[in-house]
Amino acid sequence: MRPEAPAPRAVLACGEVRTCLLPTGQALDSRAAAQLLRLRADERVLVSERPNVYGRSPDTLTGVDCPLPSSNGARVRAVGTVAARAALTEGRVLQTSASFRVPATGPDHRRPWGHYLVRPGVVEPFGKLPRDAVAQGLLDGGGRGELDVGLIAGGLLTRLLRHPLLDHRPPLRSRPTRLRWVALPTRHGEGPSIERFTVEEDELRTVRLRVPEGTRGAEVAGLCEDLALHDWLLTTVVHILDGIRLGPGTPRARPRPGPSGDRPAVVTALRPAVDHLLHLWMPRARVSAELAPLWAALEEQPGFTRQWQVLVQRIRDQLTLHAIPSAHREVEPTP
Known part of the structure; x- marks a missing residue:
């Protein structure tokens, strides 16, 4: 060329x-x-x-x-x-x-x-x-x-x-x-x-x-790719949470073969987010220094990282909440 x-x-x-x-x-x-x-x-x-x-x-x-x-x-x-x-x-x-x-x-x-x-x-x-x-x-x-x-x-x-x-x-x-x-x-x-x-x-x-x-055009494109990645992560996790009933009264999933067959439905729904998405949040990882300040504006309004942290905490709280009854069921009281 x-x-x-x-x-x-x-x-x-x-x-x-x-x-x-x-x-x-x-x-x-x-x-x-x-x-x-x-x-x-x-x-x-x-x-x-x-x-x-x-x-x-x-x-x-x-x-x-x-x-x-x-x-x-x-x-x-x-x-x-x-x-x-x-x-x-x-x-x-x-x-x-x-x-x-x-x-x-x-x-x-x-x-x-x-x-x-x-x-x-x-x-x-x-x-x-x-x-x-x-x-x-x-x-x-x-x-x-x-x-x-x-x-x-x-x-x-x-x-x-x-x-x-x-x-x-x-x-x-x-x-x-x-x-x-x-x-x-x-x-x-x-x-x-x-x-x-x-x-x-x-x-x-x-x-x-x-x-x-x-x-450079490549630097602007890189910023927008970074923004698009993190917007997609937020959107996807929001949809995961919206698609399930949260709380201790959530119906249990139908049994499946294997050790996860009796796992509550909420845990089954949330685990893929933990395994595949939560570790991907890393704003500005590959944004040029000249354009990195633009992320500060997004953190103020609409508050990307703040919303992400709230979503992650909700997921962790639900997993913790559903782990507690399981532990209680596994411990039988002494006669």
Whole structure:
């Protein structure tokens, strides 16, 4: 591949992250994770074990030539490439992400594809970019025939879920989530900020960011992947707790073969969360130092870690509560 050429200064970045539980009975080890994430033969998968086990694929590029969505109906044709990648956390949570950057202006005619290929992850508009209208259009999702990064992220996720390594026997039920984001430059003298974080519906979240001029697109994508991972963990544990009756009067589960056959239903429902999810909470583990302060805003409102700690404590309290009667039943009074 030809070396990357200097790209025009970006005034808008956009992306979407898909997050789901890896559909396999056991978490993948580092070697299997590298097999899953090997999207290209010419680049290695990045794998690290500190502070947790994490693998990330090399980027793949998708060429696009279509209108950009806009909230005011403006028709802005754009040409370039969208960068996509995949990540696996602790061999258990799979994410795919697609993103691109857009400069303020572009040529008034299409250039040869070689021009765009040496500017990976950059989409150039024809003429001047109506930045704010396009930013809102991207958050809204656009219409038919317009650029949709979610389709690219979703296509990569579908490809990975067909990998022969996966046995499609997940240890718990969960729903995938989508996080759609846009990032604009900060105003003069201001630091990075989250202007809006919205839970649009059960599976969709939208985020509008301000980041310092010159921030690399990969760093913004990494922040949004981290946010999407922890939002998915919160959402999944909330659904687990909402799906069962808590308290000492919970009906017992039907007997199952093996030593866990007489375990109360609540313990059966909560154990997968303990085994597979609770140890994954680690905000900012791979967020750049420049963008890490944005997590402080999320800790204030809506209070991600505070909510997580409350959920974890509820799970532990319920497991403790249901362990006490079991111990009493096992001890017979002395005649």
